[in-house]
Amino acid sequence: MTIIRSTTVLGVRHNGEIALGADGQATMDKHVAKNNVRKIRKLQDGKIVTGFAGSTADAFMLLDKFDEKLGGYGGNLKRAAIELAKEWRKDQYLRKLEAMMVVADKNELLIISGTGDVLEPDSDVAAIGSGAMFAQAAALALKKHAPHLTARQMVEEGLHIAADICIYTNHNLIVEQPV
Template sequence: MEKIKSTTVISVIHKGEVAIGADGQATLGNTIAKSNVKKIRKLFDGKIICGFAGSTADAFTLLERLEEKLNSYGGNLKRGAIELAKDWRTDRYLRKLEAMLIAADKDEILIVSGTGDVIEPDNQIAAIGSGAMYAQSAALALKKHAPHLSAEEIVRESLNIAGDICIYTNHNLIIETIK
């Protein structure tokens, strides 16, 4: 059985605003399985926003665990992400999960992976998924050469550019912001 996969998720902090967005496409092999999947979630009373790429069921498990960690550490995103990564790396059940997360609050963006990585990206731009490098390249250029745009506008345009290039990314976008 082939796995449902592929997406583009990007987050940007710019001008005091954090935005995270994702396309809505899920593929099964070389077929579009669904075109309007919601891959963005708000956690910790809307103070943290997350996006995921990979297996949906696995990502929901990780989002639940991250929310537990956030509750345990008073909403401290970095500490919660590090504790999740530790568990993900050492727990037999969690080790088999196939997903990646981007988590952001008003001050920072983190990428969390199953290899135990918690990465705070340069330039306050993070992207995951099949179209990640297209979206990240677009966001870097927009942030540098169109600084008048908001974080939400940079995320939207970056996802549209990725959707024009990556066959696993569509234009059904969901974007959330924290100001």
């Protein structure tokens, strides 16, 4: 069975703004399968930005479910995230999905997992995927030592640092901000 690995997703809240970005690499076994995968999506007319890591098909199913939840809860990010996590954990089919999500609006940054967790990072830095710890460490250092940078610049630099270290992350970035 081919092991599919890919993705570093990084979100930063800094100085009243939020940015969410991801690299573009998808890897199958020991080979790069594609270098320009779009792992960041905008929902609700750009008010919500999402990033996913894990199986692409599973992630798209979760994005659709999350969009449904957002519609059902009037675009309330936290409520939709909690309801998605509850359904993901309880539903026999959804429980088998292998993906994680980072979601953000203008005010909140959250990580959603299939174990029923909705995490709001204490440090205002959310990272998932194979290069997550590299990107998170870089973003935390930038927040502490380069506070003049914007959230977008921190995401871009954090992802570039992860790409320099993690073989499953590339420099082909997409960064979005909620409107």
